[in-house]
Amino acid sequence: MKEGPDITLIGSLIGDPTRANMLSALISGKALTASELANEAGITLQTTSAHLKKLEAGGLIRQRKQGRHRYFNLADEDVATLLETMMGLAAKKGHIRTRTGPKAPEMRKARVCYNHLAGEFGVQMFDSLVGRGFLLEDRNEVVITDSGRDFIKALGIDLDPLQKAKRPLCKSCLDWSARRSHLAGSLGTALLDHIYEKGWAKRLEDVRVVQFSRRGEAAFHEHFPLLADQKHASL
Template sequence: MTNLVSGIVLAEIAASIGDVSRANILSALMDGRALTASELAWHANVSAQTASGHLAKLVETSLLAVEKQGRHRYYRLATPEVAHAIEALMAVASTGPKRYRPVGPKDEALRNARTCYDHLAGRLGTAITEALTAKKYVVLSESAGALTDEGHRFLCDIGIDLAPGQDHKRALCRTCLDWSERRPHLAGHLGAALCTHMFEQGWVERIKDSRALTVTSVGRNGLKEFFDIEEQS
């Protein structure tokens, strides 16, 4: 059952996010992977002891979940809804007051292709979304979407697994407003399945120490053949 949200609870969650180090920790986990406390301390540029306090606060407010494997504890975003909230805040922040900051290669790589929790974002994510809607494989409405019968056949034919799996309550098709492109990209179970397929087929690879992705030569061929998408630049 979903809890009713009071102003106090909302303010508590906002306060948990509203710290630079904690915001950096949450951003680092937006690629959907689980990281150790030491890895997250590096991303937040704080000591291990300071990171431990921040992580405890984020777990306490149910923004992060922690898993134990042997001597190690791994932290991840608690739910897809947390990822949607962070992406939405990034979209709001991107339209805020302009501050001069030279654009570097990491910025461009993130804008080109990245993971947004467990689905694809950036130019790559929005291009795939637009390709599927243009072919009427997916029909989008505000913050939601529907997979057509023709779209289901197409995706199954190219080997994308649309079975619900363990997370059977998750929406099949929904959208996120992409903070860099200002257009929607696919989320939900469909978005996650597309992302998983592209990793398994070697179409995309992770860029070290970033949630940015690079499209491989195999991926460029696949995007052109199945989605009629030219190389992302």
């Protein structure tokens, strides 16, 4: 076998349909119990425990104990980014699992991707920041500019603790539904928290949907407008 990173283990862990369903449930960023994950995957609790052990041993999830309960999360944002990227590739290649219901359009409009904003609104926010020169995107690297720092500070977001965090400040994440980039990293999380704190939107219970109010949607478009050429490109 050739030397270097072994992607076969990661592929086998994610490639199992049951484990894929469990990982997809955890991409919401919420900690879930084994019972909740068993329900998501449609399997018994005993079978779920075996899958969770494999995912944890492979470094894709982590668990923490609180009282009598054990909760599971994705191991880190890198795992969430990988899953979202794989969803985007699957969608691009036509490998779609259709779930009917009213949540589908809302999921595409605005949703949580682990700990940052995704969907059409997430892509618009990223494009707006890049288009106005607040962020510079060079391949997979995203850098905040001086004017971008001024903009973020004007929103009332303190960049100092974000820059001291172990996570990257800015990171692009391929949006599975829009098939374009949205903003991840500690800044992406801070901007989503800002949206919540301002009351522009709220996270719907038990789903990934981020629901904007009419006032919040207007405020979002005011703060993250698209340039004329970007509007044309998004059509």
